[in-house]
Amino acid sequence: MNQHIHCIINNCHYWVNGNKCSANEILVASDEFGDNRSDAIDATMAQQLTPTSAQSCMATCCKTFVPKGSNQKTSDGITKMA
Ligand code: SF4
Structure with a gap:
């Protein structure tokens, strides 16, 4: 899949x-x-x-969120793209 994920959470480590x-x-x-x-x-x-199911978009979240500048950025095991 050639996905593009758009996000407006600009204090996340992965936001660009x-x-x-x-x-x-x-x-x-x-x-x-x-x-x-x-x-x-x-x-x-x-x-x-x-x-699992959810009743609406308000009941979902991005579990990969990591605060920008946080040392948590490697704790999720996700590799940040260069
Ligand atoms: S990891 Fe989640 S919260 Fe962070 S930029 Fe990507 S979609 Fe947004």
Whole structure:
């Protein structure tokens, strides 16, 4: 798939000008999943995770979000594109 992920969260490590996400992969999850699982559970584990439903877009989140400048940027195991 040739995907383009657009995002307006400009304090995320992966956000770049033009409102784009530069992460190689991201994990979108339900808010409940995001609230209850550790930051270590992220896109690299996607194939092992059980799919869930959401009632609306307001009940979903990007679990790959990492605050810009944070030392958390390597804790999710995602490789940032050069
Ligand atoms: S990782 Fe998520 S929050 Fe961060 S820029 Fe990409 S889509 Fe946005």
